[in-house]
Amino acid sequence: MIRRSLAILFISLSAAGAVAAVSSSRWERVPAKDHARVNPLAGDAEAVAAGAQVYRDHCLQCHKADAQGDSHKRPALRSERLRAASDGDIEWFLRQGDLGHGMPSWSSLPQSQRWQVVAYLRSIQ
């Protein structure tokens, strides 16, 4: 009886963990203040073109020219996850990077260039 209860508890906890993992997104880590930020260059065609240039200089080497990544550790940037993110989420992530998983921090780029990249990424979704 005890063994059965433990098994049910284990399965329940595992299922809860799996659901939490699926539903949690990296965007949930974004501070509310950053999440709410709006791209000051949104809808600006020149910003999109400039963002494409910055993308070619810095992002293309990993995420490829078509922004589809390598379907392995370098994820596609045309994705539901990107579409679900706010402008502020994406800019925050570019600034932070994900050092543990190979994504450098791009805080060294001027902020306006990060917004230009956000504008470009929005344009290719």
Added chain:
Amino acid sequence: MLSILKRALRRGCWPALCIACSFSAVSWAQEKPYFVTYSHDLEEPGNLEIETKTALGRPEGGNRFGATAMEVEYGVRAWWTTELYLDGQATAQDSTVFTGFRLENRVRPLMREHVINPVLYVEYENISGADKTILEFVGHDGQADLASPNGELRREHQHEAELKLILSSNVRDWNISENFISEKNLGHEPWEFGYAVGATRPLRSASSGRECTFCAEKFIAGAEAYGGLGDTFSLTVRNASHYLAPLIGWQLPKGVRFSFSPSFGLTDTSLARVYRVGVAYEFNQIGNCFHGSQGGGE
């Protein structure tokens, strides 16, 4: 063509092929034109950068010299960069000598971006006393150390460990970096200390969106100051070298980066002027040749 490639691979020429392939996909990072100061920017994982840093100067009572450090920098992880330096120098009316090597590792202990970002730096140096690359000043280093003939300077061998605490911030397009340097000759010398601080900013923040060579966004300007802080017996800024150096960096097309800095000595112990020139080239994602694709978060 295929058979030539196979033969080359069998003969162990694959590193050369990797380098050749990487020419076709060159990118560049927003590198700062510092010569002595380090920021918290690390090499992108899988990228290899080769840079030469040349120092030109003339110590009082000595001959003109040109010393070059060739730096091979590789991004092992997004949080870990490793480097090899090969040093040499030529002194007028004297000789040209290879002066040794340095192995260096920089690690970011914190995985997130903060207001101040620490980087831990560990270096082993195996150089002779004739080394004049002056990539840092510690203790009571001064121009007198550079004035003796190469034959005499080469007799001194330095096995040294160097530790740095790098603190760096990116604030409103500015990078502000502070380095605290401690160096120990692995013989019986005391710990020696030094500092370097710097600030840089691109001349234009936003990208113009076009391929260009002379656009303002391709230039980064700033200044750095560096010098010695004495040693464990005499922790002081006196009788030490101190320099102030404006900087300019220029990102050329095809992954080439050029930097220049005239350094001005502020004390009698310092060289009056040191001119520094750097040329760098970045090979893109060369790490793919050694193992599978590395990370890259979304």
